[in-house]
Amino acid sequence: MTEHSKPTKMAIAPRADNGAPPLISIVAPCYNESETVDLFVDAIDKIVAEADFETEIVFVDDGSRDDTRQRLSRLAAGHDNIRVIALSRNFGKEAALTAGVDHAKGDAVIVMDVDLQDPPELILDFVRKWRDGFDVVYAAREDRQSDTAAKRATASWFYRLFNRMSAIKIPENAGDYRLMDRRVVDHIKALPERSRFMKGLFAWVGFQSIGVPYVRPERAAGETKFNFWKLWNFAIDGFTSFSTAPLRVWTYFGGVVALLSIVYALFIVTRTLVMGIDVPGYASLLVFILFFGSIQMISVGILGEYIARLFAEVKRRPIYIVDDVLGGPKSDQAPGN
Numbered sequence: 001m002t003e004h005s006k007p008t009k010m011a012i013a014p015r016a017d018n019g020a021p022p023l024i025s026i027v028a029p030c031y032n033e034s035e036t037v038d039l040f041v042d043a044i045d046k047i048v049a050e051a052d053f054e055t056e057i058v059f060v061d062d063g064s065r066d067d068t069r070q071r072l073s074r075l076a077a078g079h080d081n082i083r084v085i086a087l088s089r090n091f092g093k094e095a096a097l098t099a100g101v102d103h104a105k106g107d108a109v110i111v112m113d114v115d116l117q118d119p120p121e122l123i124l125d126f127v128r129k130w131r132d133g134f135d136v137v138y139a140a141r142e143d144r145q146s147d148t149a150a151k152r153a154t155a156s157w158f159y160r161l162f163n164r165m166s167a168i169k170i171p172e173n174a175g176d177y178r179l180m181d182r183r184v185v186d187h188i189k190a191l192p193e194r195s196r197f198m199k200g201l202f203a204w205v206g207f208q209s210i211g212v213p214y215v216r217p218e219r220a221a222g223e224t225k226f227n228f229w230k231l232w233n234f235a236i237d238g239f240t241s242f243s244t245a246p247l248r249v250w251t252y253f254g255g256v257v258a259l260l261s262i263v264y265a266l267f268i269v270t271r272t273l274v275m276g277i278d279v280p281g282y283a284s285l286l287v288f289i290l291f292f293g294s295i296q297m298i299s300v301g302i303l304g305e306y307i308a309r310l311f312a313e314v315k316r317r318p319i320y321i322v323d324d325v326l327g328g329p330k331s332d333q334a335p336g337n
């Protein structure tokens with residue numbers, strides 16, 4: 001997904017149509033979304049009513065503490081094409097997305113938020129582009145007016161820094177909302193890491209992709225589940241999963257400081273030899289000690305971020321645990337891999 005320009009006609013062949021309508025899975029993670037799940041299903045039903053493809057909705061209840069699960073279970077009972085993967089606790093959006101993608105059966109899988117900030121109308125455009133031969137079709141925000149100025153600024157810094165540090169580029173205007181062909185999904189499912197920075201993983205697998213522009217609306221109901229602290233940790237997960245630059249920068253920084261120190265040492269020694277012992281200098285000494293002490297702590301802290309993630313990876317705990325599967329055959333219930 002590093003290249004977003006329109007591929008040439010040569011590179012892209014329309015998907016073969018073998019007569020049977022394709023199945024499109026819609027994966028939607030839900031955490032305390034009691035107010036939005038019914039609106040979501042109504043909106044999707046309206047959009048796909050006339051469509052020439054089949055759909056299934058795979059809801060993931062990410063350990064909601066309100067009555068989201070009851071509502072989802074009611075929806076699953078009323079619709080043959082709705083399944084609910086209920087996780088045993090809140091595992092976070094990235095793990096919930098992983099669970100949904102693992103359980104989706106479609107020829108193509110669409111991942112979207114349940115709060116209608118990802119407009120369902122785009123599904124038709126996604127499928128059209130998919131039929132044209134694109135493996136990944138993502139929604140590209142035209143503007144971020146629905147976000148606060150602070151969120152817009154921090155998001156923009158994050159993407160700029162990420163794309164500078166990582167060999168994998170993620171488009172600044174793309175969220176998670178996208179359609180992926182089955183073969184892309186299978187590659188994503190095969191990625192073994194526990195730390196699921198999905199935006200990065202989606203980009204990492206590559207394939208022919210294209211953006212569809214849209215304007216991101218406000219949340220239909222309820223409120224955002226992401227506060228500043230969660231977003232900060234999300235950003236660190238992103239950096240550490242896709243770049244080793246934060247680790248390596250200290251080698252160069254140390255090298256430069258060592259060179260400067262040699263020059264300064266020569267200067268001090270020479271001056272002492274020529275002019276005698278110079279006792280004052282308490283202030284500069286203290287500044288140096290504090291400065292290098294804090295720089296060392298920062299670099300050790302960054303080392304710690306990576307070690308903590310290595311630790312999480314080697315433990316190989318499952319990414320999520322399924323408590324119950326509602327709506328589909330019980331045999332679908334699989335432990336998180």
Ligand code: UDP
Nearest residue numbers: 029030031062092093096113114224225226
């Ligand atoms: N979500 C989730 N688990 C979490 C947090 C969020 O499954 O721990 C879901 C949430 O229910 C929604 C989607 O992730 O469907 C996006 O969340 P939200 O709308 O709060 O994020 P924002 O749009 O504000 O970035």
Ligand code: MG
Nearest residue numbers: 113115117219
């Ligand atoms: Mg939202």
